[in-house]
Amino acid sequence: MTMENQMPTSMRAAQADAFGDPPVLKVRDVPLRPPRSDRAVVRMLATTVNPLDLEARRGELRALRRPPIGTGLDVAGHIVAAGKRWKGPPVGTPVWGALGGLPVKKLMAAAEYVEVRSGWVVEAPTRIPLTEAAALPVAALTAHLGLRSLRLRPGARVLIRGASGGVGTAAIQIARHLGAHVIALCSPRNNDLCLSLGAQETVDYHSLDWNSLAPVDAAFDIVGGDDLKRLTQVVQNGGRVSAAVPDRPGLIVASVLPGRTSIRPVLALPSRRHLNDLASLIDLGHLAPVVAQRFPLAQIAEAHHHLETDPTPGKRIIDIVT
Template sequence: MDDRMMRAVLFDRYGPPEVLYTARVPRPEPAPGEVLVRVRAFSVNGGETAARAGRVRLLTGRRFPQRTGLDFAGEVAALGVGATGFAVGEPVWGVLGRTSGFGSAAEYVVASPERMGRIPDGRDPVAAAALPVATTAVTALRDKARLRPGERLLIRGAAGGVGNAAVQLGRACGAKVTALARDANLDFVRDLGAHEALDHRSTPLEALGRFDVVMDTVGTGLPALRRLLNPGGRMVAIAFDLSRPVGSLGGIALSAVHGRGRVRFFSGDPRRKDFDDLARHVVEGSLVPAVDTVFSLEETAEAHRALESGGVRGKYVVRVD
């Protein structure tokens, strides 16, 4: 077998999960300052399914084939000239940068050492692949909301990839965590540490009371959530309404300068310090990976389909080897 080639997941047009296929493509080589990672597993995220479906084609363009996959867990295979901080063979996890696009759904990927961290010793890379996205929850609660012990925290989308991590981290911080999720997932989020778990479809928002911090992972109905904030409360949104992106993002921007409770919107862009924090939480036991189902690389389309069907508990992970 030609070691200059590798398997990767591609698509030649926008559409449903069926457009994804596995093909052999040239194995990348690390440029100066980059790291080549042998990918053992990656998870499937909402941004990837939206890109594949063409819902953000203004950003992804019309050049095909395109790749999928944002995060990864594996080990360092080679270092580009001048790359520092890691050694060949070290277990690592990370994400591709905003300017890199997608591409971790493959046997190898090149990444910046500033967007990676070391997986704590002894951790299974397949389980570890469920956690790079948790850096978004770390940043949301640590930096954006500045969550403090004793505060009331509401998390919408609490059973998902970022939401489940936010439940665990909120509990570890000493906050009083209320989780909104599907009825079938309420026991799951309670087991993660939520003090209160409620069905998001049957619980009126006005019945929830007031909160010091609201974290939203869904992106719709943000004005109604914002009204739940106490004076001085903070709201963090990591998603926007893809059915009306201009209006949704405009409303978020307007909230930054008007009204009670600004909405702090951001997309995950973790750096090495965030992965260091992530590893610390894992070692301390305050954050454990939640893997719903493991798929093979050839089953990536099935993983996309499962995520779009809703009801995930934690993360869908794809094993590469």
């Protein structure tokens, strides 16, 4: 193993010893080990809170891992140590990406250091500060993969359900960059945000009459639930729906039958190729984060509470270095 920079033997990290409300999250000293031979260690600058972090903390993913569990999927920082077989960016590189594998581990990215595999991080975009770019990897990967599976053509009318959220605000920008006509389903208080990001139309989902919606070429669902079926009904023949919350497996399986609108589940697994695509979009000015609020690592529990209870759109960024 090469260790070109010094690493301490312990670090501060957020961990929960039990499932429950945000106060189960504590920031504590934990041992820091050198990276395994095919991995590297990132000195973290910032991460975010994603809805999956809330689900893990509440115990909704308990089948995957029992406490203690870490929190935080988005990675933004600098490589400070690398194993002998590491194939990613060299020590010293500012990197950006997301933790892959099981979405819940003992230690995650809300920590001073995190161990990564090579496909999980790429050289960070430079157009915006890395501490802001930290808001994008998971959300933008989900948006990118969800839109790719729709095979949008320029001018295609695409409906985005959940458009004002972390994934949705990235999806609006990427869909516009692809030349699509974007119709954003959101709360009226978020109309201006969605329009400012590039949506051509907004629709209030609270008072929506699905039968009055004009047919669309494709739809990206980022909410889940029973309305997934409604989405398939507003998509024209031959069009597709992608689903970031594939909680209706029966509907998805049945969508392969002839004559049905195909529903493609989305899983935001990080890969070098897709992270590089997204870093380029950021550097070309086509994709920027929407930030609701920043919290220091010590306030990780408050950040979870904020995402759970406050409807302000945008990401909650956790600053590791303050």
